[in-house]
Amino acid sequence: xxxxxxxxxxxxxxxxxxxxxxxxxxxxxxxxxxxxxxxxxxxxxxxxxxxxxxxxxxxxxxxxxxxxxxxxxxxxxxxxxxxxxxxxxxxxxxxxxxxxxxxxxxxxxxxxxxxxxxxxxxxxxxx
Amino acid sequence: xxxxxxxxxxxxxxxxxxxxxxxxxxxxxxxxxxxxxxxxxxxxxxxxxxxxxxxxxxxxxxxxxxxxxxxxxxxxxxxxxxxxxxxxxxxxxxxxxxxxxxxxxxxxxxxxxxxxxxxxxxxxxxxxxxxxxxxxxxxxxxxxxxxxxxxxxxxxxxxxxxxxxxxxxxxxxxxxxxxxxx
Numbered sequence: 672x673x674x675x676x677x678x679x680x681x682x683x684x685x686x687x688x689x690x691x692x693x694x695x696x697x698x699x700x701x702x703x704x705x706x707x708x709x710x711x712x713x714x715x716x717x718x719x720x721x722x723x724x725x726x727x728x729x730x731x732x733x734x735x736x737x738x739x740x741x742x743x744x745x746x747x748x749x750x751x752x753x754x755x756x757x758x759x760x761x762x763x764x765x766x767x768x769x770x771x772x773x774x775x776x777x778x779x780x781x782x783x784x785x786x787x788x789x790x791x792x793x794x795x796x797x798x
Numbered sequence: 799x800x801x802x803x804x805x806x807x808x809x810x811x812x813x814x815x816x817x818x819x820x821x822x823x824x825x826x827x828x829x830x831x832x833x834x835x836x837x838x839x840x841x842x843x844x845x846x847x848x849x850x851x852x853x854x855x856x857x858x859x860x861x862x863x864x865x866x867x868x869x870x871x872x873x874x875x876x877x878x879x880x881x882x883x884x885x886x887x888x889x890x891x892x893x894x895x896x897x898x899x900x901x902x903x904x905x906x907x908x909x910x911x912x913x914x915x916x917x918x919x920x921x922x923x924x925x926x927x928x929x930x931x932x933x934x935x936x937x938x939x940x941x942x943x944x945x946x947x948x949x950x951x952x953x954x955x956x957x958x959x960x961x962x963x964x965x966x967x968x969x970x971x972x973x974x975x976x977x978x979x980x
Contacts, residue, residue, distance in 0.1 A: 676968050678946050678947060678950055678968070681947060681951050681961065682950050682951075684951065684954070684958075684964060685950065685952055685954050687960070688954050688958060688960065689954075706924070708812055710809050710812070710869055710870040713800070713808055713812070714800065714805075718804075718805060718917060721920045721924060722916050722917075725919075725920060725923065728962065729959045729962040731959075732959045732960075734959065737955050737957050738923070738957045739925070739926070740920075740924040740925060742812060742815060742816050
């Protein structure tokens with residue numbers, strides 16, 4: 672018989688994660704991804720971008736990134752966009768995103784710390 | 799136009815978030831007997847005056863005035879009314895807002911619900927400070943309340959890969975049992 676999933680199972684995930692965090696050295700590679708979700712962004716495909724980030728994070732088992740959404744950010748002509756911020760507060764805005772570009776950004780920027788310059792709008796707090 | 803109703807829901811939830819809601823409830827009911835599909839979104843945000851409720855539904859007012867909601871509401875209303883349905887917003891300042899969109903389930907032009915599961919989950923995990931309740935009434939009832947989820951995971955973030963995996967599977971399995979509408 673198939674196992675019935677209950678929310679209680681989340682406790683085990685929590686316990687397991689706690690042990691891993693204790694063992695793992697924090698490498699200073701923590702990222703925050705922020706995706707604006709105004710009406711125009713949603714109509715331009717922001718939902719698929721949000722979902723692509725979550726899917727790649729799940730697939731690659733990434734523990735160093737948090738994804739949040741926000742409201743309208745005045746980025747209409749270059750939607751959908753995502754803001755990637757590292758632990759030091761360096762912000763990079765990626766524009767005209769597709770799920771494929773999201774995968775590349777996760778693999779390079781979030782996993783290796785390399786900014787994917789060709790998709791960047793501006794690099795405000797750097798250089 | 800929004801391609802599917804899940805996008806309309808996502809858009810309406812943005813208004814609830816902009817209104818500072820700390821709890822948002824999304825409830826969907828299929829009623830094959832009455833041939834209806836009912837979508838209800840409730841929040842405890844700042845609410846609107848009766849004048850603002852009128853204006854947010856009017857596509858010719860919204861873009862010119864300093865009102866927080868854009869074209870999303872008129873698009874949703876138009877879609878519902880076009881499908882022999884109805885669209886009602888009730889709101890009270892300082893209490894919250896309730897939006898109810900009704901579609902004729904079998905109407906040829908009714909947009910599909912689309913990737914409802916993925917859309918709702920994305921909203922839940924990327925707004926960790928807001929409590930979401932999602933309830934789907936089809937051939938049974940599926941419910942997911944992020945208050946319970948947060949109690950279980952404690953300080954673990956909702957976009958932790960294993961939490962994401964668990965929630966996606968939990969949602970997919972639960973919804974497979976109850977959802978019939980496309």
